[in-house]
Amino acid sequence: xxxxxxxxxxxxxxxxxxxxxxxxxxxxxxxxxxxxxxxxxxxxxxxxxxxxxxxxxxxxxxxxxxxxxxxxxxxxxxxxxxxxxxxxxxxxxxxxxxxxxxxxxxxxxxxxxxxxxxxxxxxxxxxxxxxxxxxxxxxxxxxxxxxxxxxxxxxxxxxxxxxxxxxxxxxxxxxxxxxxxxxxxxxxxxxxxxxxxxxxxxxxxxxxxxxxxxxxxxxxxxxxxxxxxxxxxxxxxxxxxxxxxxxxxxxxxxxxxxxxxxxxxxxxxxxxxxxxxxxxxxxxxxxxxxxxxxxxxxxxxxxxxxxxxxxxxxxxxxxxxxxxxxxxxxxxxxxxxxxxxxxxxxxxxxxxxxxxxxxxxxxxxxxxxxxxxxxxxxxxxxxxxxxxxxxxx
Ligand code: NAD
Ligand code: GLY
Numbered sequence: 001x002x003x004x005x006x007x008x009x010x011x012x013x014x015x016x017x018x019x020x021x022x023x024x025x026x027x028x029x030x031x032x033x034x035x036x037x038x039x040x041x042x043x044x045x046x047x048x049x050x051x052x053x054x055x056x057x058x059x060x061x062x063x064x065x066x067x068x069x070x071x072x073x074x075x076x077x078x079x080x081x082x083x084x085x086x087x088x089x090x091x092x093x094x095x096x097x098x099x100x101x102x103x104x105x106x107x108x109x110x111x112x113x114x115x116x117x118x119x120x121x122x123x124x125x126x127x128x129x130x131x132x133x134x135x136x137x138x139x140x141x142x143x144x145x146x147x148x149x150x151x152x153x154x155x156x157x158x159x160x161x162x163x164x165x166x167x168x169x170x171x172x173x174x175x176x177x178x179x180x181x182x183x184x185x186x187x188x189x190x191x192x193x194x195x196x197x198x199x200x201x202x203x204x205x206x207x208x209x210x211x212x213x214x215x216x217x218x219x220x221x222x223x224x225x226x227x228x229x230x231x232x233x234x235x236x237x238x239x240x241x242x243x244x245x246x247x248x249x250x251x252x253x254x255x256x257x258x259x260x261x262x263x264x265x266x267x268x269x270x271x272x273x274x275x276x277x278x279x280x281x282x283x284x285x286x287x288x289x290x291x292x293x294x295x296x297x298x299x300x301x302x303x304x305x306x307x308x309x310x311x312x313x314x315x316x317x318x319x320x321x322x323x324x325x326x327x328x329x330x331x332x333x334x335x336x337x338x339x340x341x342x343x344x345x346x347x348x349x350x351x352x353x354x355x356x357x358x359x360x361x362x363x364x365x366x367x368x369x370x371x372x373x374x375x376x377x378x379x380x381x382x383x384x385x386x387x388x389x390x391x392x393x
Contacts, residue, residue, distance in 0.1 A: 023255040027174065028266040032194050036174060036258050038251060042201040043073045043162070049081035052197035054158045055131030058082065059122055060101045061146035062137040063110075066164055067103050069207055074137055074162065075099060100126045104142070108294040111141045111181050113189065119149035133158040133196070139165035139212070140172035140299065144187070147178030151193035161195045164204040166216025166250075167300050170223075170257035171278075173198045175265040181294060185356040186286040192270050198258075202251055210336075215300025217242070217335040218281075218307070223257050225307060225328060226280045229374030231256060232331070239334045276359055277376045280368045281306030284391075287353035291345050297338065304337035313382070313390045314369040324372040347391035351384065 022039025037048060058078055062071055082097025102122040104115050123132065136146035136159060143161050150159035161173035179190025205213070224232030235242070241249040261278065268275040285306030288297060297305070311328050314320040329339045341350075359366045361380070365387065370376045 023251060025255065025258050025262055027194070027262045029194060029269060034195060034197050036198040036200070036262065038169065038200045038202060038254050038258065040201065040203050040247070042199050043070060043204070044077055045199070046077050046080035048197070048199055049077055049135075049160070052158075052160045052199065053078070053081060053133040053135070054196070055129065055133055056097055057123075057126050057128040057132035058097065058099045058135055059119070059126065059128065059132065060099065060135045060137055061104065061119055061122075061142060061149070062101065063104050063106045063142055065106045066138045066142070067101070070137060070164060070204060071101065071103075074135070075101070078135065098126055104145070106141075108141055108181070108289070108299065111145050111179075111294075113180050113182075115145055116149045116152070116180055119146065120153060123149075123153050128153070128157070130154040130157055133160060135160045135162060136173075136195075137162045137164065138168070139163065140168045143168050143172050144177070144179050144190070147176070147193055147195065148180055148190055151178050151191035156193060158196045159193070161198045163198065163200050165208055166205060166213055166254070167219050168216075169200040169202070169205075169254045170216060171219040171261065173200065174258055174261045175275075176269070181290075183290075185290050185353060186294075187358070188356065194269075200254065202247065202254065205245060205250065211298065213243075213245070214336045215298040218300035218304040218332070218337050220253060220257055221328075221331055221335065221337075222278070222280050222303065222307060223260050225311075225370065225373060226277045226368070226376040227374055228260065231260075232373050236331055236334075239331070243335065273378070276366075276378050277368055279359060280370065280376050281308075281310050283354050283357045283359065283365075283367055284309040284350070286357065287350045288341065288345065290353050291349055292342065296342060301338050304332045305339060305341060308332065308339045309341070309390050310367065310369055312393070313367070313386060314371070316390065317369070317383075317386060319377075319379075320370050320372045324370075327373060341391060345391075347388050350391050351387060354387070 022037045025036040078099050134146050134150040136143045150157050163169045163173035176192050176194035178193050179187035182188045281303045285302035288302045311325040315322040315325050332339050364381045366380045367382045369379045
């Protein structure tokens, strides 16, 4: 297991010594390949940003919570990066890079077409052309939204992911899924549009509220649950260190998740097959988020509940041992994540919402189920009565 190899490099107990240089990974997609860097102090790495940004216009998209913490540093870095980039392009004065900022309100409820329109207005105001770059500074909401705007502006411009939540570092910043939500369903309007780089400064996790950190662990546990039983067991062993935000443990875990995701994305960028496995628990989770008006459970929390529902359904259908569901519930509990459907949600309404899920084909429900820890499958035509039974339980 790669996490074990990383652990070996980091120290005898696997988690005690942080590697000094950033972890460098990549997503291999031919001409659209891009680097992923994970480590301390990367927000100040002007050389790295210079290699990632294009053109004369950079728009930083962030929100009102993240900006007071990290915007000034990123702006200063981009200013130096812009100078370097323009000198490299031999395109006139080093001071010629125009950098603007758009701050959006915080939260999933603002991952909307209206917010995307605000990004377009900001790009128009700065007279950004097709060679402009959007820099997304924030969690998955900002990354998905800014990436979507980048996919649309003049039919596609460059963007750079600067994830500041655990969830965004391990999942949403990698792979090029961009989207906004509709009242009818989550991520229903979007595009596959890969970033030019993912630059994850792990120092930013120090300010992440505990509940948001825990929500990120749901997507981490997902990687173990869907295809990596060794990693699942590693998480069981290292939960205390991870919850205590020990840098070495977090860094090797983030790298392990990114490596797993990068491999899947390289093999199946547009989710014709294998990539759908990354949605374990998501069809249930998205329905719960939508039913709660994008304001009840956090995305990661809804995914945690969704994974338990998928595991329970798999066991009820005779596809997996009930004992593995219990082990999953145990690990989610350990990370302080919910494992039951919030009270008051009508199963039939949830099923109605699940029917708008992007994985469905020709109106039939296609779910990601499992055969136990580390073994997930795409299952078409899942029986509605069995789904209703787990939702109602
Ligand atoms: P989020 O972006 O809302 O961030 C969580 C909260 O933490 C917000 O209040 C944010 O302002 C705050 N925050 C961010 N960084 C911070 C920091 N360093 N310090 C203090 N506060 C900080 O939520 P999220 O969990 O990062 O992302 C969830 C979104 O990601 C959902 O919309 C989900 O659909 C999407 N997602 C996308 C993909 C993908 O492949 N594109 C994958 C998984 C999830
Ligand atoms: N988070 C699911 C995916 O990127 O495919």
